[in-house]
Amino acid sequence: MSIPYIWLGVTVLLFALGDWLYRRSGGRVWFHPILLPTVLLVLLFLLKPGLFAAFEQDTNVLYAGLLAAVAALAVPLYRNLGVLRQEKAAVAAAIIGGSVAGVTSALGIIAILSADDALYGAVVSKSVTTPIAISIADGIGASASLSAATVILTGLFAAIFGPPILAKCGIDDDVGMGLALGTAGHAIGMAEAVRRSDVMGAAAAFAMAANGLATAVIVPLVWPLL
Amino acid sequence: MTPKGGEGTSLLTSGLAGTVGIGFFVLLVLALEGLVAGFALPVPSAVLAMALLTVFFVWNGGVPAFVATGAGFLFRIFPLLFIPPLVGIVKLRDVVVAEWLSLLLVVTLSTVMGLLAAAAAYRMFHGRGRGA
Numbered sequence: 001m002s003i004p005y006i007w008l009g010v011t012v013l014l015f016a017l018g019d020w021l022y023r024r025s026g027g028r029v030w031f032h033p034i035l036l037p038t039v040l041l042v043l044l045f046l047l048k049p050g051l052f053a054a055f056e057q058d059t060n061v062l063y064a065g066l067l068a069a070v071a072a073l074a075v076p077l078y079r080n081l082g083v084l085r086q087e088k089a090a091v092a093a094a095i096i097g098g099s100v101a102g103v104t105s106a107l108g109i110i111a112i113l114s115a116d117d118a119l120y121g122a123v124v125s126k127s128v129t130t131p132i133a134i135s136i137a138d139g140i141g142a143s144a145s146l147s148a149a150t151v152i153l154t155g156l157f158a159a160i161f162g163p164p165i166l167a168k169c170g171i172d173d174d175v176g177m178g179l180a181l182g183t184a185g186h187a188i189g190m191a192e193a194v195r196r197s198d199v200m201g202a203a204a205a206f207a208m209a210a211n212g213l214a215t216a217v218i219v220p221l222v223w224p225l226l
Numbered sequence: 227m228t229p230k231g232g233e234g235t236s237l238l239t240s241g242l243a244g245t246v247g248i249g250f251f252v253l254l255v256l257a258l259e260g261l262v263a264g265f266a267l268p269v270p271s272a273v274l275a276m277a278l279l280t281v282f283f284v285w286n287g288g289v290p291a292f293v294a295t296g297a298g299f300l301f302r303i304f305p306l307l308f309i310p311p312l313v314g315i316v317k318l319r320d321v322v323v324a325e326w327l328s329l330l331l332v333v334t335l336s337t338v339m340g341l342l343a344a345a346a347a348y349r350m351f352h353g354r355g356r357g358a
Contacts, residue, residue: 074279098344
């Protein structure tokens with residue numbers, strides 16, 4: 001017999017535990033509140049794959065919340081439009097620079113590694129949110145599952161390691177950090193930015209949306225030429 | 227000192243406003259989902275909702291209180307909402323196992339490049355648009 005919504009409860013508890021540990025550790029990267037629940041649950045479902053279907057069903061309600069939260073980013077975006085307008089040249093440069101550097105370096109690394117050809121199509125959309133990445137993959141004939149894997153891993157890496165890497169490089173400006181997280185780490189990077197400050201969240205939301213839309217339009221047009 | 231009853235009432239009011247706000251976002255995204263599917267638009271319904279709401283707030287000259295309260299509740303739990311899609315990577319186990327080294331190198335190196343390029347470009351142009 002299974003208890004309804006047991007996995008929702010387990011996920012919330014693990015998140016609360018992760019959040020508590022993260023605060024207790026003074027914000028150490030390895031105690032990031034996304035990391036503990038994700039790693040523990042992934043390990044559990046790798047050992048017991050039969051449990052995953054119940055987890056997916058029980059936590060479906062969080063998916064509706066995720067979509068609602070992305071729509072709700074209009075609030076910090078509107079409140080900080082003035083800051084973004086004031087720095088429009090820098091905002092545009094950050095999104096274009098981050099997007100082009102991310103995609104070209106990924107393609108270059110695959111070429112150097114002589115990796116599987118399937119990876120080329122999967123990495124061009126690695127820095128856009130999953131629904132856009134999957135529609136791009138369909139459009140250019142790439143593997144949707146490989147695209148989804150690169151998107152998820154990219155977002156997780158950017159959210160956890162992005163802020164400390166940027167801080168080490170002397171980037172402490174909320175707008176600059178938000179633009180970098182939204183451009184390179186899409187919605188998962190943006191969630192981290194929202195957690196840190198309203199201005200950072202607004203910059204990340206704008207970068208995620210602009211990068212996602214531009215990638216969705218440009219990649220299918222440019223792909224046949226590559 | 228705030229009377230206990232007043233505190234309770236204000237908590238209840240903000241809780242109600244937050245619930246209505248969350249409901250508003252969910253319904254808006256669901257309504258746009260139909261539009262996106264019907265016109266085969268290349269943009270997720272949630273991103274479209276974010277763009278349309280921003281335009282609405284600019285036109286309206288502000289954010290309705292219940293919408294702002296709902297957004298505040300959602301942002302407090304934002305990272306929690308990402309856990310199920312992240313855990314969903316177990317469904318892609320075969321792909322990840324087969325290409326783990328390439329994926330690891332591509333994801334880490336190109337994400338660092340993307341982060342640093344975005345931040346460097348921002349810093350280079352920072353302040354140039356002001357006073358124009």
